[in-house]
Amino acid sequence: MKLKVKKAKKELFQQKLGTYLKDYEKTKKLIYEVGFIAEGSVVKCYMRCGKKNCRCHKKKQYRHGPYYQLTWKEKGKTVTRYLSNEIAQLYHEWIDNRQKLTAMIKKMNTISLNARECISAIKMINDPLLKAKKTSYKSQ
Numbered sequence: 001m002k003l004k005v006k007k008a009k010k011e012l013f014q015q016k017l018g019t020y021l022k023d024y025e026k027t028k029k030l031i032y033e034v035g036f037i038a039e040g041s042v043v044k045c046y047m048r049c050g051k052k053n054c055r056c057h058k059k060k061q062y063r064h065g066p067y068y069q070l071t072w073k074e075k076g077k078t079v080t081r082y083l084s085n086e087i088a089q090l091y092h093e094w095i096d097n098r099q100k101l102t103a104m105i106k107k108m109n110t111i112s113l114n115a116r117e118c119i120s121a122i123k124m125i126n127d128p129l130l131k132a133k134k135t136s137y138k139s140q
């Protein structure tokens with residue numbers, strides 16, 4: 001009877017582990033498709049020019065632009081650089097790719113954690129000594 005329960009428990013964990021493996025492989029394939037990545041963020045801004053009598057100095061709506069500004073952190077400092085419209089579009093895409101990649105890594109981390117728990121549960125069922133050690137440790 002006890003052996004039957006053990007076997008059923010083990011099968012359940014192995015089934016779970018199989019699901020985690022499938023999820024993990026699926027995420028890995030998605031990572032393979034991610035294009036270039038970039039750090040930082042792009043902001044759209046409107047600027048005043050150097051000519052003092054230009055209308056851009058009078059009202060915000062007359063400011064020139066849009067211009068795109070890339071901001072990122074380097075050694076703890078914020079760095080800014082202007083981008084052409086075309087490059088700004090690329091950066092939008094690359095920053096988006098980076099966020100997707102970060103989310104995928106986070107997901108892989110969670111799946112790995114679940115898998116590790118499953119693997120140690122299976123190991124404990126396989127090796128009663130491990131379980132005995134753990135329970136005796138708990139009861140103290």
Ligand SMILES: [Zn+2]
Nearest residue numbers: 048049054056
């Ligand atoms: Zn102006």
